Amino acid sequence: MIIRPETAADEDAIHRITETAFAEASHASHTEADIIRQLRKDGDLTLSLVAEEDGEIVGHIAFSPVAIGGRHDDWYGLGPVAVRPDRQRRGIGSALVTQGLAALRARAARGCALLGDPAFYGRFGFESDGTITYRGLPVRYVQRLVFASEAPYGELTYAPAFDLAAL
Template sequence: MDAVRELTREAFAPMRFSDGTEAEALDMLRRDGDLTLSLVAVEAGEIVGHVAFSPAMVGSEREGWFGIGPVSVRPRRQRSGIGSSLIRQGLEKIETAGARGCVLTGSALYYGRFGFVADGAVTYRDTPARNVMWLAFRGGPPEGEVRFSAGLEA
């Protein structure tokens, strides 16, 4: 998936919060067999967006939780709804497949529109509580430290 790898590099290059490892994280998820769901958006034969879902743990919950990311959209197509559409489709597929919910680190302003909650009950390393979010499909709200797949933990 060289096209997705290049898209991911291009999408994150201008982001001030990026450490430049997003494409490598995606490679590691693939290599480890942890890329549970990978969706792409294609326009005129070109991949313009991608979202990845991989297993995650929340506290003592080892099954049913998934991490989202990276979410990549070509810079010239950002803010056009491609990322939102991919996230919504992915959430629907993961929920239909029986997932308990999803967790992520990111902007509450952006991910709040999908129903994600940043309430401090879920933590991740030293990430500020406002940037650690969860969305439960079934069961009660999660609580505890998040552990993502190794590809996202590196």
């Protein structure tokens, strides 16, 4: 399995995997695949990595700029992340998160935030201590990982493409 940046030829496979992986997820808005296309169109897909196995795309992770407390200063949002259902629970999701975070650090990002299950993301160092909030969501799902400088606080705001989730 290799992890590499997306190319234009991967776009449809990314869409399919994201749709399939989130189809059964209870927390899904079912707009995740469209959000990725919109992020790309808007120039907000800062980092888009695919996991490839035997020439097939089996997983994907996206990162895009976020604001915290109204400030945009090199913080990025993790997600959506998806692994093809028949390849889940084999470490592919973890490899996408780990390599994505390493790539963000390499581009001098200050930190990463996400909405997600602490049982999965805690292992990568994400914390939810209530300093970041998101639209009344229980704080344990609003997580952050500080790379550099002081931790920001306030409401988390995603790129406009994520408004598709609220439609």
